[in-house]
Amino acid sequence: MYAIGTLAKRTGTKVQTIRYYEQIGLMPEPGRTGGGQRRYGDADLDRLAFIRHSRQLGFPLDAIRELLDLSDSPGRSCGEVDAIARRQLREVEARLARLEALRKELRRMIGECRADRIADCRILRVLRDHGECLADHDAEA
Amino acid sequence: MYAIGTLAKRTGTKVQTIRYYEQIGLMPEPGRTGGGQRRYGDADLDRLAFIRHSRQLGFPLDAIRELLDLSDSPGRSCGEVDAIARRQLREVEARLARLEALRKELRRMIGECRADRIADCRILRVLRDHGECLADHDAEA
DNA sequence: GCGGTAATCTACAGCGACTGTAGAGACAGG
DNA sequence: CCTGTCTCTACAGTCGCTGTAGATTACCGC
Numbered sequence: 001m002y003a004i005g006t007l008a009k010r011t012g013t014k015v016q017t018i019r020y021y022e023q024i025g026l027m028p029e030p031g032r033t034g035g036g037q038r039r040y041g042d043a044d045l046d047r048l049a050f051i052r053h054s055r056q057l058g059f060p061l062d063a064i065r066e067l068l069d070l071s072d073s074p075g076r077s078c079g080e081v082d083a084i085a086r087r088q089l090r091e092v093e094a095r096l097a098r099l100e101a102l103r104k105e106l107r108r109m110i111g112e113c114r115a116d117r118i119a120d121c122r123i124l125r126v127l128r129d130h131g132e133c134l135a136d137h138d139a140e141a
Numbered sequence: 142m143y144a145i146g147t148l149a150k151r152t153g154t155k156v157q158t159i160r161y162y163e164q165i166g167l168m169p170e171p172g173r174t175g176g177g178q179r180r181y182g183d184a185d186l187d188r189l190a191f192i193r194h195s196r197q198l199g200f201p202l203d204a205i206r207e208l209l210d211l212s213d214s215p216g217r218s219c220g221e222v223d224a225i226a227r228r229q230l231r232e233v234e235a236r237l238a239r240l241e242a243l244r245k246e247l248r249r250m251i252g253e254c255r256a257d258r259i260a261d262c263r264i265l266r267v268l269r270d271h272g273e274c275l276a277d278h279d280a281e282a
Numbered sequence: 283g284c285g286g287t288a289a290t291c292t293a294c295a296g297c298g299a300c301t302g303t304a305g306a307g308a309c310a311g312g
Numbered sequence: 313c314c315t316g317t318c319t320c321t322a323c324a325g326t327c328g329c330t331g332t333a334g335a336t337t338a339c340c341g342c
Contacts, residue, residue, distance in 0.1 A: 144289075144290075145289090145290070146288095146289060146290075156289090156290080160291095160292095176290090176291090177290085177291065177292095178289085178290055178291070179290085179291090
């Protein structure tokens with residue numbers, strides 16, 4: 001049985017994040033000491049490690065919730081797990097494509113600017129006139 | 142002079158987003174009709190187009206604010222503009238590197254799983270045991 | 283000028299996934 | 313028993329919007 005800070009250190013998680021996971025029902029409510037402090041066991045450690053690792057791979061918390069649920073029914077087919085992982089891969093690939101387009105446009109923009117004064121700056125010109133731009137999607141890929 | 146909805150359509154922005162930009166001081170407070178509705182001119186259109194296009198390239202609003210300020214001093218050197226653009230390029234490249242690592246790991250994970258039952262699922266195993274994973278950074282690249 | 287309906291108004295809550303803060307109380311080592 | 317570190321709750325803030333509710337205004341045909 002260890003305190004929340006220990007669990008945090010062992011999983012590379014912030015204490016507040018663990019409490020947040022509890023609050024949204026991703027981590028179970030742990031036992032408490034007489035004084036009201038949380039005490040965790042190894043099952044909690046495993047679960048949190050699973051969550052953190054999945055987060056590192058970019059899975060959203062909802063997907064992680066599904067994965068945790070599935071992982072509790074060992075007899076079922078793992079097709080659903082596969083589907084979630086593939087969905088995440090598609091997400092990552094879509095972001096990659098988007099970011100590659102951004103990189104290309106940024107490089108072009110920066111490469112073209114040989115001006116000294118802002119009045120002639122090609123970068124600002126590209127930002128002003130969408131027509132000079134090659135990229136054309138929404139932001140935050 | 143046109144209404145907010147017209148400005149929204151012409152720039153591909155939502156009406157609320159325009160009001161939000163005004164609220165955070167990125168767009169100036171426009172003139173109003175007697176009844177209190179906002180009316181915009183071409184300068185507003187240009188400014189909003191600049192903002193939207195910069196957002197499409199992934200610039201954060203703070204950077205856009207700087208770019209807009211710089212763009213108002215045409216005599217100055219465009220070195221700062223260049224620096225902001227390069228910073229953004231580095232951001233994009235960092236995210237790309239991160240996402241490429243994720244893609245690799247996800248592909249490996251998915252490719253390895255030939256199990257039928259969840260109990261044997263390689264994907265879940267990788268998620269449980271960090272040691273089996275190659276990626277090792279923080280999430281949300 | 284009037285009526286209907288579409289657009290706009292303000293104010294605020296919610297998203298995702300945390301992070302940070304304040305002020306109070308608990309625990310462990312010496 | 314004291315001291316210093318940890319933990320507690322509750323809530324605000326991050327980023328960049330997006331959605332909602334309920335009231336008001338503008339515009340268009342008649």
